[in-house]
Amino acid sequence: MTKIAKPPKRQIILEEAAKLFKDKGYGGTSMRDIAGQVGMEAASMYNHIKSKDEILDSICFRISDVYIAHLREVEELPLSFGEKVRVLIRLHIQLMVEDGPAVSVANHDWKYLPNARLTEFTTARRQYEKGFAALIAEGIAAGEFQAVNPTVALFTILSAVRWVELWFQPGRSLSAQELEDHIITMLLKGLEQR
Amino acid sequence: MTKIAKPPKRQIILEEAAKLFKDKGYGGTSMRDIAGQVGMEAASMYNHIKSKDEILDSICFRISDVYIAHLREVEELPLSFGEKVRVLIRLHIQLMVEDGPAVSVANHDWKYLPNARLTEFTTARRQYEKGFAALIAEGIAAGEFQAVNPTVALFTILSAVRWVELWFQPGRSLSAQELEDHIITMLLKGLEQR
Structure with missing residues (x-):
């Protein structure tokens, strides 16, 4: 069986963050919101992206x-x-x-x-x-x-x-x-x- | 001597308010700011405009x-x-x-x-x-x-x-x-x- 490659976590984080920034504004979006959207713990998201x-x-x-x-x-x-x-x-x-x-x-x-x-x-x-x-x-x-x-x-x-x-x-x-x-x-x- | 007609006070208030709204945002502008810009007491501005x-x-x-x-x-x-x-x-x-x-x-x-x-x-x-x-x-x-x-x-x-x-x-x-x-x-x- 071949596995379909999933986009790397960092890319998923960036994509979901862009959607949130667009909908709620940059100021209105927290790292916690982004983690929630991606379905990760905020702490583990920091392994992929700093801020x-x-x-x-x-x-x-x-x-x-x-x-x-x-x-x-x-x-x-x-x-x-x-x-x-x-x-x-x-x-x-x-x-x-x-x-x-x-x-x-x-x-x-x-x-x-x-x-x-x-x-x-x-x-x-x-x-x-x-x-x-x-x-x-x-x-x-x-x-x-x-x-x-x-x-x-x-x-x-x-x-x-x-x-x-x-x-x-x-x-x-x-x-x-x-x-x-x-x-x-x-x-x-x-x-x-x- | 003829007097040059000045624009009515209400019109002056509207014009100055528009400039302030444009520069500072509607939310960022108070009636006091507008009165200050027009050079009136806030109290007397309310004779011309309610809110x-x-x-x-x-x-x-x-x-x-x-x-x-x-x-x-x-x-x-x-x-x-x-x-x-x-x-x-x-x-x-x-x-x-x-x-x-x-x-x-x-x-x-x-x-x-x-x-x-x-x-x-x-x-x-x-x-x-x-x-x-x-x-x-x-x-x-x-x-x-x-x-x-x-x-x-x-x-x-x-x-x-x-x-x-x-x-x-x-x-x-x-x-x-x-x-x-x-x-x-x-x-x-x-x-x-x-």
Whole structure:
């Protein structure tokens, strides 16, 4: 008989903690709540993870690492700027759909990171935003995009994909795939018929 | 000598309260804070306004009334659907720029309204969203807009304009007019060149 490998305990703790932080807030969640959710004694949970700070840190930096790794990958791909922006928009929506609680924590609770890590996190976020805005600016320079302000274009995109967090629930009439397609149509082609 | 009419006291109280709610949160602001900001004794402020609840109510419903009145007006105007949507987007951005603290309170602090008024407020908001989505659906039916899901189109628009709250500050390199133009280009024409 083969055994199906269970995710390691640490990963389960991080996943359940993200759900609790999302539902009850970071401040409103205790290590005891997390242990209860995972079904462990608090004392034995400390073998896997030291503190709530460590949990928050792992969640926030895992998400920001995913974004930055994808951006670096997309920058190197032999694609048009429109395709590159499409790939990044799809990544945002897919991460939200598949990893919702962690994305939500990285979006909202990063401000509770201890000081040094807070600076590192906001630097990483700025680096991502700068790289994404640069792709837009290059697309404009190449004549592929409209002559919009790259910052306005970037934040229109980031706001639109962030809203998915509030709205998407599995079982809604629209699938994640359709949601991606319609948001991409709005942002890349615009509401008006060509 | 002519006297320049000063805004009535009640209006000054509402404006200063909105700024305090925005900066310190609704829960974090006391009637005493508001009186201090306006430069009145708390006791004499009660001649103009009864409670913090009344202030919140006045701010939230003034803003939602403005949105609904404009929607009703736009619905009757002899314009294309594209023009109608442009008028509504401009309204959102202008309100944010000119009446920022009140818009922020109506966006975030409405949840502290007492029960009966809370229901009235969320009903008004749903009515606005429904009317705006209907304009989009009619524009699609008329062949003027892309065949996107009207709800996705609506919330892409509303998210994009709401972000202005976090970003726009007088003195930024982009004027309010330019911001409007670029957001409208993104949402109506899309990032990609036609």
